[in-house]
Amino acid sequence: MKNPGPPGDLFLASTSSARKALMDGLGLPYRTEAPGVDEHVPAQLSALEAVAMLAVRKARAVHERHPDAWVLGADQLVEVEGTTLGKPHDRDAARAQLGRLLGHTHAIHTGVCLVGPGGHLTQAVETTHLTFFPLPPEELERYLDTGEWEGCAGSYRVEGQGQALLAKLEGDRTNVQGLPMLPVVRLLRQAGFAFFARP
Numbered sequence: 001m002k003n004p005g006p007p008g009d010l011f012l013a014s015t016s017s018a019r020k021a022l023m024d025g026l027g028l029p030y031r032t033e034a035p036g037v038d039e040h041v042p043a044q045l046s047a048l049e050a051v052a053m054l055a056v057r058k059a060r061a062v063h064e065r066h067p068d069a070w071v072l073g074a075d076q077l078v079e080v081e082g083t084t085l086g087k088p089h090d091r092d093a094a095r096a097q098l099g100r101l102l103g104h105t106h107a108i109h110t111g112v113c114l115v116g117p118g119g120h121l122t123q124a125v126e127t128t129h130l131t132f133f134p135l136p137p138e139e140l141e142r143y144l145d146t147g148e149w150e151g152c153a154g155s156y157r158v159e160g161q162g163q164a165l166l167a168k169l170e171g172d173r174t175n176v177q178g179l180p181m182l183p184v185v186r187l188l189r190q191a192g193f194a195f196f197a198r199p
């Protein structure tokens with residue numbers, strides 16, 4: 001039986017290795033391209049509005065370069081007690097972020113956006129709630145020594161040694177890693193992508 005053809009080329013508008021690993025798991029042919037956008041958003045936006053806006057901005061930026069393709073963009077923020085956290089720029093920033101998360105419950109929000117040929121756009125935002133154990137300072141320093149904080153909003157990797165921080169996780173675990181695969185699959189199926197192509 002002939003494989004159903006994809007509705008067009010697919011791009012992941014991301015530099016994230018975690019997002020790439022999640023997309024690789026789907027088995028669809030796709031290419032990655034850095035979105036290269038300004039990630040500043042109006043300060044008054046909620047975390048949910050910010051990740052939705054930035055996911056659209058990233059997807060549209062790559063789509064402008066490939067107007068006949070489908071482009072998936074994503075953006076993620078951590079929200080804890082009304083404050084939003086992005087990626088830490090150094091170990092001290094990571095220590096400060098984790099200091100706010102340990103012993104508390106936080107939300108991690110990821111916005112995704114799929115733009116198709118002609119600019120047709122669908123999007124979703126997914127939230128996962130995580131509760132971390134409190135840690136003594138010496139154990140926090142040992143976790144920082146793993147380096148898992150680098151490149152991660154919230155300064156932890158839920159699929160790595162960061163699992164040992166987790167007292168509770170409510171929601172989609174892939175969403176924490178950077179790409180909520182349930183809504184991503186839904187958007188791709190709605191766009192007409194076929195899965196399980198024979199080699």
Ligand SMILES: Nc1nc2c(ncn2[C@@H]2O[C@H](COP(=O)(O)OP(=O)(O)OP(=O)(O)O)[C@@H](O)[C@H]2O)c(=O)[nH]1
Nearest residue numbers: 014015016018075076151152153157158176177178
């Ligand atoms: N491996 C891993 N990565 C995480 C985790 N939590 C957050 N991240 C990463 O943290 C980053 C969130 O920052 P964003 O600004 O959304 O994305 P980015 O890293 O700048 O990458 P772009 O898609 O190119 O914008 C993403 O790369 C996520 O994959 C986690 O638990 N594990």
